[in-house]
Every structure is written in structure tokens, then in C-alpha cells.
Amino acid sequence: MLILLSAMALPVLGQDISPKEIVRKADEKFNGEKTSTAVMAMTIVRPTWERTIEFKNWTSGREYALTLITAPAKDKGQSFLKRQNEMWSWNPTISRLIKLPPSMMSQGWMGSDYTNDDILKESSVVNDYDHSIIGEEELDGRMCYKIKLVAKEDAAVIWGHQIRWIDKKDFLFLKSELYDEDAYLVRTETGSEIKIMDDRLIPTRIELIPTEEEDQMTIIEIKEIEFNAPIEESFFSQQNMKRVR
């Protein structure tokens, strides 16, 4: 009965789903419907050197996020907190809690190609953009929707438009091209090493390649991730930034 139902539902999904719905599903798949707890490693690749930072990340909806650096030793203990539209950073070496101004949102996080905005997900790919399907393409043997996201006039986003490739079957972001207001390609992100993590199929390796910089990229690897485990709102507090392990 179940099989029959899902077999009937599938073609319906395939045809009638709106582009916004596709993006929402993919976004939720990655960030969790309610919360997510992850252990990740970020490798910054530069022409003459590379460096890996390990961190833990807790999120609750779009409003709350907390990130704690766990390695290397020099950076360990630094934490970043997002509550609604505000972001703080805590540095244990100098015992200072610093509020990051909105002007710093587009700056690199921990020296990587990711911006503070990317890490904190200030803007929403679902609500801040108008979506349209512009085609279907095969990527790594997977059929993808090719969706164009155009930033809404009044949305506080740093991209002019985006093109995202979303897996048709599993709703995975496999590739994204991000363009600025002048429609120049600024960076490309690709998702690979698709694995089952906490019963979900997700890409566990994301490569970010800035267009302008040669031999430069940032790789994020998801080592562990847990979705929708209950996290109290009080977890995302300034006090907890200093305590969390």
C-alpha cells in the first residue's frame, strides 16, 4: 500500500512541484527542518599554503546559530553566535565579546572564501529570491533541476542572482553559481561525496571556488551531522559562547 502510494506520488512531485518548493526542500535537507548539529572541517587552499580548521556548528531554524572552533590549538575556543540579525564573536585569548557590524557580513570568515553571511545564513535562499526553472541537466550521473534565483528588490543579500543545480530525486544542492549585481560570476560551489548522514543523503564535501582568484579555494567536509535534535533557544546565548565545548 505504501509502495503504491509513493509510486503514485512520485510523478506528481516531478511535475507539479514549484521551483520555490524545490529550493526549500533542498535547503531543509541540508540545514534540517528544525535544528542541526554538525562537526565540520574547513580547508583553506591558497597558492602557497593551505590550512585546516575544525569546528562544531549548532543551528536552530534560521534565527540561531553557534559555531565553535576546535582546531588548530591557536584558534581553539573561538566562537561565533548568531541571534536573528545580530552576530557576535568571542575570543578566549583576549576575553572579548565582539559584535560584528553588518558591514563585515561580506568579509571572509576565518580567512576563507566563505563570508560571514554564508556561515550565519543571514539571507535565505527560499525567501529572499524569486525562483524559476531554467532547464534540466545531468551532473555526475544525477538529473538536476537548473534553477535561477533572482534576488528580491528589498532583500538584504549580497548576490544579484544564483543558478543552482538541484538533484531531482533527492533534492541536493550539487552545484551553485553565484553572481553579483552586474551579473559577473563570483564563485562556484559544488557538492560531492554524497553519503548518508543521520539517515539523510547529503553531499558531505563542498568546494567553493572563487572565479577571480587563481589556485584558491575553500573545502568544507562534513564529518558528523545530526538533524532535528532538540536544542533549547537558551543554548544560543552569549554566556554559552564562552562555555560551549
Add this chain to the structure above:
Amino acid sequence: MNNLKLAWRNLWRNRRRTLITSASIFFAVFFALVMRSIQLGSYDHMYKNAIESYTGYIQVQHKDFWDEKIVDNTFAYDQHLEQQLLADKNVESTIPRFESFALASNGPQTKGVLVMGVDPEKEKHLSNVSDKMVKYRLSPEAIEKIQLDPDQPEKVKELAVLFENSAYTSNSRLQLDLGIDDKKASELMPAIEAHTASKNGSIHMGEPGVWVGDKLSQYLQLGIGDTIVLISQGYHATTAAGKYEIKGIVKIPLPDIDNKIVYLPLDICQGLFNAEGNLTSLALAVNDNGDKDIAQTVQRISALIPEDQRVMEWREMNEVMVSQMDADDKGGQIMLGILYLVIAFGVFGTVLMLTAERKREFGVLVAIGMQKKKLASIMTMEMLFIGLIGILAGALVASMVILYGVEHPIIFKGETAKIFEEYGMEPKMAFWNIDTYYIWQMVIVAFMVLLSIVYPMRKIFGMKVVNALRA
């Protein structure tokens, strides 16, 4: 010889005319020389300040550091290379440095600062930061003590209030600002020094602690013993953050640097930026700093250093200042040109009148048998005498002023000093000692005199005796 005697006597026949003409030449020479001396002196002073308190004459750097001053563009401090550099005959010592930018904060006060990691001992060969430590300060407490001191005259008390919070690296400047003359200094200064003394400590390699610029400390409202927090990006995009105790406050003569500098011991600074063992620059103290010596030294050193490093000299490193000075120099030369033009017309005017006045005299002389050639040569000698008197007198008086000025540069105080500092200059007007520029000014003025002789010559040779006699 006779001609010479005649010319000399002619000069003093109309004393006033001679003196006025000489005086105009005197002033031309005097002003030109003093102006030039102050100009050259100020440039030299500013260069020296910039070089000696900051860049040094020569630096070895990572090849990309100058264009992109980030801590990734640093090089390993190599003892072997250092030995090779020290072997150069013009290199007196090498001064390792690690400089970068950081955000400094004290509670709500935050400011972008220049962080300099230095070896305080080695730095003595170049910038001598320890000499720039603030020794006296007219803090509100110090002023109160002066106010309550019954021995201090009212004037000193008034001036002390005017200079509230000023910092001094020497007692002579403090004495000047408080309007105490040398005679009373021995009587009044010891008490004032005791009231205003500032307790500065040193920074040492291996010990966390910083020196901050006087203006910066005032902006951040930090004093000795307080803690300053520094945040920046370190080597390979690590986080650089640290808090340090302020050991001392230094007053750098360049206000632009003074309001943003923080000195750290070299190794502590390298640790802060996670770049242990690396340098942003290796400054060289040299024995001879003439342009030619520097150029030759740069050439020799360039051959020694590895490919990823480069040698820079002070002109390149102070490009903005050098071009600023060049522009100012051109402006000064134009001013001199205008001065010369005015004086030249003055001299020519006098000569014109002189020739017209003596037309009849010339006519009579030629009529009674004097050769025009002889008359012309006497006239020339007269003019040369006038010129010589003016030039020599001008040079003599200017020399006295300049020689005094070299020893006692003009130091501005009070409001004027503040205006200078707002423009980023030290409130000091230095003189440049007597040098080749002297000869040039004198040659130019002499040339002006020679040019104005042309007119009487033409008059004499073109003279119609009959007409001249009737004049």
C-alpha cells in the same frame, strides 16, 4: 689701477645712491639664502625623522611586502644572511622588525593601529625608541601640584594649564613651554621635573608588554599599567589576538605615526601573528648615508639576498614624503624666482636713473678726451663694486642668522605648535648649514647685476657728445 680708484671714488660721490642699490641686492641675497636654508633644513629634518624613527635608510624585505603589507609576505630571519650583511663595510648593524596592522581596543574605544615588533636593544642603532619615552607629563595631577607649589611663579602656573596633558621626552622642551628662561631653570625646574615625572618602563624580548604612542594612548584613554587588546589576522589567515600590559608611552616626532603606533618585543609580536621566526623587514643602520653610499650599498646587498627578498632604500619607502618635499621645493624655487625678478627690476631701475643722472657728466668726460672704452670699464667696475658690497653683506648677515639657526632651531610653542601638529609636522623650523646652495644664490644675483650693466654700456657707446652736453 687708476680706473679702479676712479670707480671707487665715483661710488662714494653719491653715497645714498650706492647704498640704496647695494641694499636692494643685500636683501635679495639675504632672503634667498635664509629662505633656502630653512627649506633645505626642514626637508632634512623631516627626512631624518621619518628615516630614523621609522624606515631606516635601507631595508631588506620579502619581495611582495611593500605592495601588499600582509603577514603572509614575510621571510624567515636567517642568521647566516645577517652575518653576510654585517660583513658589508657600510652596514653598521641590522635591525629585525615585524610590522603589521591590528585593531586596538580598550573598552568601547577602538582604533586601527600600526604594530611594530622590535628588538629594543638592536633598535638603539636606528630609531632609538627608548629615547622617545615620555619622561614628563603635565597631567591634571601634576598641574595641581604645580599650582600648589608656592615657589612657582604665576606665569608658569598659567602656562601649565594651557599645556594640560602634553607629554615631553626632554626637560628642555618642558622648560620652553612653561616659559622658564635659562637663568631661572636651575631654581624652578627640579621641582617641576619632580611634579611631572612619568614612570615609564622598558619592554624586553621574551616579556609580554607594549609601548604605545602618546597620541594613541590619549585616544584609547590608556595609561601605564593598563591593558591594551590587539586583534588582527595572523600568518596564513589565523586569528591574531592578544592582550598586553602597557609598560611605557613613547612620543614619536611624526604625529601621523604617534597616533597609531604600538611597539611589541619582536618575539612576542611574532607569536601574536603566529609567524614565529619571521620578519617583515630587516632594517639596516649604515655608516655613511650619502645618496651615493646608499646606492652602492643597496647594489652590494642585492647580490647577497635570496630571490624572494628585495632591498629598498629610504626614497622608495618614503615616496609620498619625497614627492611632497619635491613639490614644496619647486614651490620654494618659484618663490625665489619671483623674489629675484622683483630685485632685478629694482637694480635695473636704479641703474637706469643713475645713467640718466650722469648723462651730462659722461658727455663732459668724453668731450675732454676720455675714451669711451675707459669710461665703460670704470662704469662696469662701479656696478661690480655695488653688487659685491650687496652680495657680501647679504651673505655675511645671512650666515650669522643661519649659523645661529643651525645651533638653535626655531621651536614653536602654544597654539602655533598645535597648528603644525595638525598638519602632521613637528613644530620645529630647522636651518640647513652653509653649503653649495650658497654659491648658487650668489652667482644668480651676480648675474643679475651683470645683466643690468648692459644698459649703461649701450648708453655710453651710443652717446652723442653734443646731445649729452646739453642734457
